[in-house]
Amino acid sequence: MVCTVLIEGKEIRVNSGANLLWAALDNELYIPNLCGIRGIEKPPASCRLCFVEVDEKSEPVTACTEKVRDGMIVRLESPKIIRLRKTAFDLLLSDHNLDCAHCVKNKKCELQNIAQRMHLKLNDKRYKKIGKNLPVDSSHPNFVFDPNKCVLCGKCVWACRREGIGVLDFAYRGIQTIISTFAGMPLAETNCTACLECVKVCPVAALYMK
Ligand code: SF4
Ligand code: SF4
Ligand code: FES
Known part of the structure; x- marks a missing residue:
């Protein structure tokens, strides 16, 4: 109706x-x-x-x-x-490794788009910055995963499951939550089939092509 x-x-x-x-x-x-x-x-x-x-x-x-x-x-x-x-x-930006000028997603990033549409600053100083300092996984031949840019939207987890693979998932809880492979295995050592659906749906520069 x-x-x-x-x-x-x-x-x-x-x-x-x-x-x-x-x-x-x-x-x-x-x-x-x-x-x-x-x-x-x-x-x-x-x-x-x-x-x-x-x-x-x-x-x-x-x-x-x-x-x-x-x-x-x-x-x-x-x-x-x-x-x-x-x-x-x-809050989303408080632990984001903000460096747009040197970022592969600069000018194509959903965070930038939202900031522009909402008339907000990306580098607002309201909350103390918490650096994640997590290792970047560039083991895969096709793409890189940088958890320091991840906004935990979950789209890659959903895309990976939809393809019937399920290599990516949420790990830990609360402020420690990250996207990870099983036991933090390098992507190159997982069952990843390089369908690249996760890269396509990532709204920021957490998953990007080499
Ligand atoms: S992911 Fe977006 S907001 Fe973050 S550094 Fe890159 S361009 Fe800037
Ligand atoms: S799609 Fe990108 S930003 Fe969203 S959870 Fe996955 S890696 Fe993080
Ligand atoms: S909570 Fe609705 S789009 Fe993220």
Whole structure:
């Protein structure tokens, strides 16, 4: 059933039960997002950038986990939403090895795009910088994995599983969380088939071609 939704004053018609993030993006209503994956059943909702306000809910919700309903009213730009997104963005950057000028993803990076669209600085000094200083894995003949640039969006894990390989996964918990191979094995020694789907989905310079 097609339903009508009001997003930031714009009326859109979309299938009832569709995902709010993609419904908005498909209708040129921008919601920042890093970990959103179109069509998956249980979105990880880890980046916390896609907060929106929905009429009948008292607290902001993540658009990537919200389904649209007929008559739904959604706000994208309230002061509370902007504050929440900025905090999430600054936290993401707090342990990011920021060096755009020398980065392979410079000018093609989703963090830069989000910063520009949200009028935010990449090098905000609000939170103390925590250097990860993790070893870069360049063992693979085709691509490099630099965990110091990883924003833990999980897209590579999902892409690797979708290909039926499952070489990449989350390891450890909390602030220690990283993306890793089994037991931290070098990529060249894993079952990686070099499909390069992980590189294609990585929004930053954590996975990049040699
Ligand atoms: S990944 Fe993006 S934000 Fe990070 S250093 Fe590279 S270009 Fe800059
Ligand atoms: S390596 Fe890239 S795709 Fe994988 S979690 Fe990190 S930022 Fe996301
Ligand atoms: S896209 Fe919704 S939390 Fe990341």
